[in-house]
Amino acid sequence: GTEQEAVDETMMILDLYKEFVETELAIPVVSGKKSEMEKFAGASDTYAIEALMSDGKALQMGTSHFLGQHFSEVFNIRYEDKEQNLQYVWQTSWGVSTRLVGALIMSHGDDSGLRLPPNVAPIQVIIVPISIGNWKEDVLPAAKDIERELLQLGLRVKIDDREEFTPGWKFSEWEMRGVPLRIEIGPRDIKNKHVISVRRDTLEKEQIPFSELSERIPLVLQDIQNSLFESALKFQTENTHDVQTYDEFQKIMDSQRGFIKVFWCGEPLCERKIKDETMA
Numbered sequence: 001g002t003e004q005e006a007v008d009e010t011m012m013i014l015d016l017y018k019e020f021v022e023t024e025l026a027i028p029v030v031s032g033k034k035s036e037m038e039k040f041a042g043a044s045d046t047y048a049i050e051a052l053m054s055d056g057k058a059l060q061m062g063t064s065h066f067l068g069q070h071f072s073e074v075f076n077i078r079y080e081d082k083e084q085n086l087q088y089v090w091q092t093s094w095g096v097s098t099r100l101v102g103a104l105i106m107s108h109g110d111d112s113g114l115r116l117p118p119n120v121a122p123i124q125v126i127i128v129p130i131s132i133g134n135w136k137e138d139v140l141p142a143a144k145d146i147e148r149e150l151l152q153l154g155l156r157v158k159i160d161d162r163e164e165f166t167p168g169w170k171f172s173e174w175e176m177r178g179v180p181l182r183i184e185i186g187p188r189d190i191k192n193k194h195v196i197s198v199r200r201d202t203l204e205k206e207q208i209p210f211s212e213l214s215e216r217i218p219l220v221l222q223d224i225q226n227s228l229f230e231s232a233l234k235f236q237t238e239n240t241h242d243v244q245t246y247d248e249f250q251k252i253m254d255s256q257r258g259f260i261k262v263f264w265c266g267e268p269l270c271e272r273k274i275k276d277e278t279m280a
Contacts, residue, residue: 056257114178130186
């Protein structure tokens, strides 16, 4: 492979990480090139995606490194080209880690617990049958019918039919666990041929007729996915500051944090001074 092919692969992986984090985890990121002090030791260039957490601090979500021929020369890693000449390989290195799980919690969580994007939630829909009266004879079978219908759509669904906990306890537990959508069904709902759905992101309730479940539930889940991203993007936008002077930069670092757009000389000496004085 050529130098340009290695550079292209480095950027392709960076774009792949950005797409995954934004599309699946619903976390907006900023992508760019790391400074000389921040880049991976031995790399020619390091690129990263960064997200803004709820405490105003940035979290590095993933990196992609163009290593050049530094390591191949040290370890004598060569290949034979078309002219049968030995050439040092051009290398890349890239990765994400379990810190993405932490980012998911910090970006979307609230005082009630997790708020998981439907695209990555282990359970997308939790069905809670209201356990009153002869609920095992009428409510539970109806809940299982709904579960079967949603499973056929390819959704990840679970029924909470535990008898040792009240419905209110279950509601709180599944909110804490971040399940995107809760479906409540009781004797009155069966009589009226509808369920009550509750979104985890907004806690909004909606009556959905039995006949519209297959159509409505996927739309609600997609709306939750979009809403979580838009909410995180709004937070990022509101906490991204444009400054023109170093004094402005210092004031924001002392009081607000967040992303700050500012010019700097790009040299390690400047970077070290900024870090020492502002903890940026």
